[in-house]
Amino acid sequence: MLPILLPTPQEENTAYKTQVSRNANIAKLEAGYLFPEIARRRAEHSQKYPDAQVISLGTGNTTEPIPEVITSAMAKKAHALSTLEGYSGYGAEQGEKLLRASIASTFYDNLGIVEDEIFVSDGAKCDISRLQVVFGSNVTMAVQDPSYPAYVDLSVIMGQTGQYQKDVEKFRNIEYMRCTPENDIIFFCSPNNPTGSAATREQLTQLVQFAKENGSIIVYDSAYAMYMSDDNPRSIFEIPGAKEIAIETSSFSKYAGFTGVRLGWTVVPKQLLFSDGFPVAKDFNRIVCTCFNGASNISQAGGLACLAPTGLKAMREVIGYYKKNAEIIVETFESLGFKVYGGKNAPFVWVHFPGRSSWDVFSEILEKTHVVTMPGSGFGPGGEGFVRVSAFGHRKNVLEACERFKQLYNI
Amino acid sequence: MLPILLPTPQEENTAYKTQVSRNANIAKLEAGYLFPEIARRRAEHSQKYPDAQVISLGTGNTTEPIPEVITSAMAKKAHALSTLEGYSGYGAEQGEKLLRASIASTFYDNLGIVEDEIFVSDGAKCDISRLQVVFGSNVTMAVQDPSYPAYVDLSVIMGQTGQYQKDVEKFRNIEYMRCTPENDIIFFCSPNNPTGSAATREQLTQLVQFAKENGSIIVYDSAYAMYMSDDNPRSIFEIPGAKEIAIETSSFSKYAGFTGVRLGWTVVPKQLLFSDGFPVAKDFNRIVCTCFNGASNISQAGGLACLAPTGLKAMREVIGYYKKNAEIIVETFESLGFKVYGGKNAPFVWVHFPGRSSWDVFSEILEKTHVVTMPGSGFGPGGEGFVRVSAFGHRKNVLEACERFKQLYNI
Numbered sequence: 001m002l003p004i005l006l007p008t009p010q011e012e013n014t015a016y017k018t019q020v021s022r023n024a025n026i027a028k029l030e031a032g033y034l035f036p037e038i039a040r041r042r043a044e045h046s047q048k049y050p051d052a053q054v055i056s057l058g059t060g061n062t063t064e065p066i067p068e069v070i071t072s073a074m075a076k077k078a079h080a081l082s083t084l085e086g087y088s089g090y091g092a093e094q095g096e097k098l099l100r101a102s103i104a105s106t107f108y109d110n111l112g113i114v115e116d117e118i119f120v121s122d123g124a125k126c127d128i129s130r131l132q133v134v135f136g137s138n139v140t141m142a143v144q145d146p147s148y149p150a151y152v153d154l155s156v157i158m159g160q161t162g163q164y165q166k167d168v169e170k171f172r173n174i175e176y177m178r179c180t181p182e183n184d185i186i187f188f189c190s191p192n193n194p195t196g197s198a199a200t201r202e203q204l205t206q207l208v209q210f211a212k213e214n215g216s217i218i219v220y221d222s223a224y225a226m227y228m229s230d231d232n233p234r235s236i237f238e239i240p241g242a243k244e245i246a247i248e249t250s251s252f253s254k255y256a257g258f259t260g261v262r263l264g265w266t267v268v269p270k271q272l273l274f275s276d277g278f279p280v281a282k283d284f285n286r287i288v289c290t291c292f293n294g295a296s297n298i299s300q301a302g303g304l305a306c307l308a309p310t311g312l313k314a315m316r317e318v319i320g321y322y323k324k325n326a327e328i329i330v331e332t333f334e335s336l337g338f339k340v341y342g343g344k345n346a347p348f349v350w351v352h353f354p355g356r357s358s359w360d361v362f363s364e365i366l367e368k369t370h371v372v373t374m375p376g377s378g379f380g381p382g383g384e385g386f387v388r389v390s391a392f393g394h395r396k397n398v399l400e401a402c403e404r405f406k407q408l409y410n411i
Numbered sequence: 412m413l414p415i416l417l418p419t420p421q422e423e424n425t426a427y428k429t430q431v432s433r434n435a436n437i438a439k440l441e442a443g444y445l446f447p448e449i450a451r452r453r454a455e456h457s458q459k460y461p462d463a464q465v466i467s468l469g470t471g472n473t474t475e476p477i478p479e480v481i482t483s484a485m486a487k488k489a490h491a492l493s494t495l496e497g498y499s500g501y502g503a504e505q506g507e508k509l510l511r512a513s514i515a516s517t518f519y520d521n522l523g524i525v526e527d528e529i530f531v532s533d534g535a536k537c538d539i540s541r542l543q544v545v546f547g548s549n550v551t552m553a554v555q556d557p558s559y560p561a562y563v564d565l566s567v568i569m570g571q572t573g574q575y576q577k578d579v580e581k582f583r584n585i586e587y588m589r590c591t592p593e594n595d596i597i598f599f600c601s602p603n604n605p606t607g608s609a610a611t612r613e614q615l616t617q618l619v620q621f622a623k624e625n626g627s628i629i630v631y632d633s634a635y636a637m638y639m640s641d642d643n644p645r646s647i648f649e650i651p652g653a654k655e656i657a658i659e660t661s662s663f664s665k666y667a668g669f670t671g672v673r674l675g676w677t678v679v680p681k682q683l684l685f686s687d688g689f690p691v692a693k694d695f696n697r698i699v700c701t702c703f704n705g706a707s708n709i710s711q712a713g714g715l716a717c718l719a720p721t722g723l724k725a726m727r728e729v730i731g732y733y734k735k736n737a738e739i740i741v742e743t744f745e746s747l748g749f750k751v752y753g754g755k756n757a758p759f760v761w762v763h764f765p766g767r768s769s770w771d772v773f774s775e776i777l778e779k780t781h782v783v784t785m786p787g788s789g790f791g792p793g794g795e796g797f798v799r800v801s802a803f804g805h806r807k808n809v810l811e812a813c814e815r816f817k818q819l820y821n822i
Contacts, residue, residue, distance in 0.1 A: 015682070015684060015688070016623070016655045016656075016682070016684070017626070017684045017685070017686055017687075017688055018622075018626045018627065018628050018655075018656060018683070018684060018685060018686060019595070019625065019626025019627070019686050020546070020550060020595045020596065020626065020627070020628050020685055020686060021549060021550070021595075021685060021686050021687070022685035022686070022687055022689050022694065023545060023546060023547035023549070023694065024547070024549075025547055026545065026547070026694050026697060026698070027689075029697065035700070036504075036700055059501070061500040061501045062500040062501075063498070063500065064498070065492060065493045065494055065495055065497075065498040066492045066493050066498065067493065068493040070493075071489045071490055071492050071493035072489075072490075072493075074486075074489035074492075074709060075485075075486035075487075075489040075490050076486075078482045078483075078485035078486040078489060078709065078713075079482055079483075079486050081476065081477045081482050081485075081668075081671075081672070082476045082477050082478065082479040082481075082482040082483075083476055084476055086476075087474070087475070087476040087477065087668070088671050089472040089473040089474065089668065089670040089671050089803075090470070090472045090473075090670045090671060091671050093447075122533060122673075122704070122707070123704050125701075125702075125703075125704055126702065126703055126704060129544075129701070129702035129703075133540075133544070133568060133569075134434060134437065135431070135434060136434035136435070136436055136437070136570070137548070137570070138432065138434070138435075139431060139432070150701060153701045154701060154702065157544060157698065157701065157702075158544075159547070159548070184430070184431045184432075185431065211429075212427070214430065215428075215429045215430025215431065216429065216430070216431070217429050217431050244427045244429075245427075245429060257492075257498070257500065259500040259501045259704075260492075260499050260500050260501060260502050260705070260707070260708035261492070261707055261708060261709060262533075262704060262705070262706070262707045271426070271427070272429070273426060273427070273428045273429060274428070274429060274431055274432060274433035275428055275429060275430050275431060275432050275433070276428075276432070276433055277426070277428055278433050278438075283433065283434065283437050286437060286440065287437070287568065289446070289447055290536075290540070290561060290564045290565060290568065291536075291537065291540035291565065291568075292536075292537055292540075293533070293534050293536055293537060293670075293673060294671070294673070295673070295707075296533070296671070296672055296673045296706075296707040296709065296710050297671035297672060298485060298489070298672060298707065298709050298710070299707050299709070302489075392500075
């Protein structure tokens with residue numbers, strides 16, 4: 001028998017299959033999730049150029065060590081867990097009382113947000129997925145365009161959307177940016193990821209007013225609020241009336257380098273009610289208790305250390321370091337004649353390449369400078385023609401990357 | 412105006428409401444989740460008897476310190492995060508390579524389960540909720556009766572069930588125990604929580620055969636496998652053919668006292684396919700990447716220490732301690748003439764009170780002995796007439812609780 005006739009390709013077809021149908025909502029997700037896709041391309045590049053010194057200014061991964069005052073608190077907690085007095089088992093699903101109180105007083109002082117409106121989590125993305133479980137499939141959503149891809153993907157997974165339309169690069173039944181009275185849930189990220197821009201007080205006042213008139217709920221992602229330089233709102237709850245229409249989610253990831261440690265929180269005000277008058281916080285609490293068992297107690301000890309005066313000072317130094325990086329990147333691209341957004345209120349620089357495809361520019365930069373960035377269109381069709389350059393990196397790598405950008409684009 | 416005419420009660424009705432409808436699936440969940448409900452009753456009891464020494468043998472919360480060899484590894488990891496060489500940001504959503512390999516070789520050696528079929532998580536319950544997101548709302552499920560309440564609650568939340576039927580204490584469209592060809596997903600926990608019984612090799616062979624004939628997927632919860640005394644299977648993958656029809660989820664919580672540290676894993680074999688031939692592992696991976704950001708890197712360092720020879724030895728000592736507790740509880744109830752199940756293959760003792768309501772017995776025990784147990788019916792209608800007594804407790808508390816049981820029931 002000729003080898004070419006061997007039944008290898010058929011083997012797959014005759015493999016045993018269960019009778020369980022694949023979830024059609026997940027099947028709608030065309031491509032891989034953006035961040036693993038970038039990781040895949042980076043690995044491919046490293047294989048092609050094994051000697052290249054690849055610099056990642058792509059996925060926004062933190063690079064600077066966690067301040068010692070914070071890691072010491074976590075190590076101390078770990079040690080305590082080996083003693084009878086210091087051991088604790090399951091914690092409250094909503095987080096430790098002290099940490100909830102500390103988050104309330106640090107970030108929402110004078111805004112009337114109290115301890116039991118704070119739900120401690122293992123990160124903002126994880127909480128957004130739990131919020132989507134709360135909302136279920138019978139809501140419609142609006143997102144900024146461009147925006148953090150998990151908002152859309154989670155909405156697709158929950159069955160809130162229609163099919164992906166290849167021609168316009170959008171899912172049916174998601175409103176990309178133009179909020180209309182039909183939208184139940186509005187995802188809003190400020191300072192925005194990927195564009196690095198923060199909404200002004202006036203814009204947020206209009207947003208709250210819009211939501212109120214239309215009966216929508218805003219899910220406000222403020223994970224970069226501590227990066228802000230100007231005096232625009234750090235929290236949606238600075239806007240009068242926001243407690244009746246908004247949820248806010250945030251994280252220690254980009255403040256204290258907790259991307260691997262996992263700690264965040266979500267604020268669900270008691271005043272926020274579904275159309276039947278039932279409090280959203282009660283359903284969120286039910287989902288948190290059923291789908292989650294609380295953030296790691298060691299991570300929570302770290303969070304508490306972050307919010308002590310010494311921890312806050314140390315966090316601000318880490319943030320300052322990345323902000324300086326952002327400044328260097330902004331200056332580089334501006335000196336090369338590019339129109340640049342962001343970088344002042346967030347650790348992301350959003351560079352315009354008019355008329356070009358984001359993925360093409362991404363590939364060009366990777367191929368010619370060995371620097372990983374993010375294609376703007378990966379964040380939604382509105383990001384086409386842009387590339388996001390992250391300020392998360394060691395200073396020497398950021399400086400080196402900027403040198404390479406100058407060699408590539410200095411004509 | 413008379414004070415009685417003040418519009419106070421109406422205030423609530425006139426509060427601002429959004430136009431977002433409450434998720435009808437969550438509204439189906441009648442009562443609170445079982446465990447918080449027990450916590451509430453315990454708190455109420457403590458308020459009523461402020462001087463009583465309440466002993467909790469209820470929710471299965473671990474009480475013994477984590478062995479020092481394991482906490483040291485976590486403290487070391489925490490410290491390393493404050494150094495340039497030791498710092499790491501986002502880890503792989505699926506967990507660290509070394510840990511995945513170590514779980515595969517420790518628990519699935521010779522069973523043909525490989526590293527990339529292991530997904531590290533923040534706990535079995537959290538992974539079960541992500542599995543339910545993978546399956547979506549268009550599947551039907553079967554559960555053991557009684558069983559761990561999160562299986563049913565998560566199914567209700569995802570919209571897989573009908574309404575709750577008060578008369579029979581069951582949700583419509585969930586099959587309680589009797590598996591029929593209509594069920595897509597079969598949740599199976601062995602050793603079982605709450606009954607403490609482990610399925611035999613023969614029973615599991617029949618279960619796998621049943622699933623295969625009907626095209627069902629088994630979600631096998633083996634979180635208590637290391638507690639087993641007899642030589643029945645520790646993993647569903649010991650049964651030939653199981654890789655084509657089963658997922659297994661497990662956890663470090665009850666082995667190493669990680670209930671607060673948060674670390675577990677789920678095995679999704681590559682051979683497991685949906686009816687269209689699409690691998691379940693690919694969709695699970697997509698959900699893990701989108702809804703989750705990996706377990707805390709400090710917890711993962713602890714998991715790795717658990718699986719080193721010194722860690723394994725230390726874990727077995729912790730397990731042995733709780734098993735001795737179980738033995739004491741079994742002996743106590745048997746000496747009082749009760750029919751007792753479990754305790755030999757799991758840290759739960761399942762005591763029969765024929766003809767009585769579980770909640771009545773729970774209340775009687777709490778009221779008269781200040782010991783918190785769990786009402787069997789909280790785990791499903793089949794648990795009526797039983798009470799679950801957990802073996803998680805300090806030895807002196809277990810002995811004291813058993814003394815009180817003897818005083819109450821010794822006639």
